[in-house]
Amino acid sequence: MFCLNICKKAINLSGKYLAYAEGIAHFIMHLPPRRKPYSLRTGLIISRVSDIWHRGAAWIIGPLLVGLLAVGLAFGGEQAAKLHAQMLKISPYSPLVVMPLGFALLFYLGRRFFPGTQGSGIPQTIAAIDSTGTEKENALLSPRIAVGKILMTLGGLSVGASIGREGPTVQIGASVMHMFYGHGPFQNPETRRILIMAGGAAGIAAAFNTPLAGIMFAIEELSKKHVFNANSSTLVTVILSGLISLAALGNYTYFGSTGAYLDWSSGIWAILLCGVIGGASGGCFSQLLIASSSKLPARVTSFMQNRGVLFAALCGLLIAILGVCTDGLPFGTGYATTRLTLEDSGVLPWYFGISKMLATILSSMSGITGGIFAPSLAVGAGIGDNVADLFPNMATHSATVLLVMAAYLSGVTRAPVTSFIIMMEMTDSHQMLIPLMTVSVIASAVSKMICPTPLYHKLAERFSVPATANLQPSR
Structure with missing residues (x-):
């Protein structure tokens, strides 16, 4: 009888302890997740701040730099045209000597120091958008390409070549924006294409002072083989680069106001x-x-x-x-x-x-x-x-x-x-x-x-x- 009572008490105690154990387990299961160690939280904060900085640099500093370079190229182009006009005033036959020598020198300098700058610049930009390898992109879009494009274009205009600065401005703008690729959140091919398209659009917009045409150029020409999904980023880039153009050159129309009308x-x-x-x-x-x-x-x-x-x-x-x-x-x-x-x-x-x-x-x-x-x-x-x-x-x-x-x-x-x-x-x-x-x-x-x-x-x-x-x- 005594043993039976002891067994009953042991069973009751074990049941109570089991209930206590279940309660403790339930409490532990519903505890809030443990906070990350201080070092991990600090790293996360630094990563987010870095992303914000890189985005700000790409979509604010980049477009402003594109606008400055476009305005600088426009001003340089005017001075180059004046230089050529002065040459013609000295002698209308001076191009017979200056142009062959100038073309030969520009070709040599372009091939020797700035390969990838020949021609318009729009085909290079399209090729970079369609490419998948960074080696090719760096050969077509880089700070060296931007500098060479400016110098070679001004050289061509100064000797009287029948060329324009608008196509080169597209490659210059794309080169500037492409510099941000590989940093922060700009790591995948899609962000690379967005950066290049935005830079090209900003180049056209700043060159002609035609912001809407710049956006349409990116949609219709640069993204012909790709889905265009860079509306806001391209818009911001065009606006900021256009502001630089407006601040430097004023709100002008490229060919003036014609007043043309057709019934x-x-x-x-x-x-x-x-x-x-x-x-x-x-x-x-x-x-x-x-x-x-x-x-x-x-x-x-x-x-x-x-x-x-x-x-x-x-x-x-x-x-x-x-x-x-x-x-x-x-x-x-x-x-x-x-x-x-x-x-x-x-x-x-x-x-x-x-x-x-x-x-x-x-x-x-x-x-x-x-x-x-x-x-x-x-x-x-x-x-x-x-x-x-x-x-x-x-x-x-x-x-x-x-x-x-x-x-x-x-x-x-x-x-x-x-x-x-x-x-x-x-x-x-x-x-x-x-x-x-x-x-x-x-x-x-x-x-x-x-x-x-x-x-x-x-x-x-x-x-x-x-x-x-x-x-x-x-x-």
């Missing part, structure tokens, strides 16, 4: 005609540029590759002869003559458009640094002036020139939305929005029949190689 009821034939002529001309220009880089006879190609300096000098001499025979009209960006023909009729000879086109093709073939954006606008203005003279009653002179400029640019770039926006913003011609939209779409369709592959993307294939050694200029 739909009487201007539909003008739109159709200008779209077809501008698109066909732009398509032929693109096809000629593509052929000059990949479809020439074997002997010519061999000479360009093995005697690049001599070939560049020959191109410079041909442009000089062309300029001497046409009173210097093909030299430079063509900005002044384009603005003149937009403001008044009868100021340009009939051969301005074709001579400017030939000079631009030769400048591109030479292998020196320089864009084709501004020269293309000048060619379009020359062709538009011819159309206005042939059909004086079709529309006002300024409206016809404006339509052909938009059509020609759309035919060259195959980016109709960017083309009509950039023309609208550069000339403050908001009243011409619908005609510019229509003519750009028509021109793009006509150009596609002549040149199926978009120009910049075809030229970008030359840089789409895995090794940096092959990124040397081909001529």
Whole structure:
């Protein structure tokens, strides 16, 4: 009996202890998670602060630097144009000596010290966006490339090459933004593409003072093969770089305000005609540029590759002869003559458009640094002036020139939305929005029949190689 009582008490005690154990276990299970050690929490804070700093540097300091470089290149381009004008005043035949020597020197310096800077800069930017290896990216987008692009572009403008600074500004902006890749949160290929697209858009926006066109350029041209998902970052970059341009140059329009107007009821034939002529001309220009880089006879190609300096000098001499025979009209960006023909009729000879086109093709073939954006606008203005003279009653002179400029640019770039926006913003011609939209779409369709592959993307294939050694200029 005594043993039975002891057993009962032991069972009761064990039950109580079991209940206590369950309660303790339940309490432990519901305890808040233990705080990380001090060192781990400090590391997390430092990591977050570092990410914030890198994002701020990329999306604030980067765009401001792009704007400063774009403004600096614009100012330098004006001084280079003045230097060339002074040279022509000394002797109208001076280009016959200066241009061959200048082209040869620029080609040599570009190949020796700044490989990857030849040409426009937009094909290099597209190739970098499409690439997957950092070696290639660093060969196309880097601080060295940005510095070389500025120096080589100014050199080309000072000797009178038919080039522009807008394409180089795209590569400069992309190079600046690409510097932030590999730091902080910018570690994967998607963030790399976002940085490059934003830099390229900021370059176009700051070069032309056309913020909306800069954004559309990134969407329509740079991201043609990729989904564009960098809306806010690109917008911030364009705004901040544009603020620098506004602060330094003021709220200006690139070609001034034209006041052009076109009535739909009487201007539909003008739109159709200008779209077809501008698109066909732009398509032929693109096809000629593509052929000059990949479809020439074997002997010519061999000479360009093995005697690049001599070939560049020959191109410079041909442009000089062309300029001497046409009173210097093909030299430079063509900005002044384009603005003149937009403001008044009868100021340009009939051969301005074709001579400017030939000079631009030769400048591109030479292998020196320089864009084709501004020269293309000048060619379009020359062709538009011819159309206005042939059909004086079709529309006002300024409206016809404006339509052909938009059509020609759309035919060259195959980016109709960017083309009509950039023309609208550069000339403050908001009243011409619908005609510019229509003519750009028509021109793009006509150009596609002549040149199926978009120009910049075809030229970008030359840089789409895995090794940096092959990124040397081909001529």
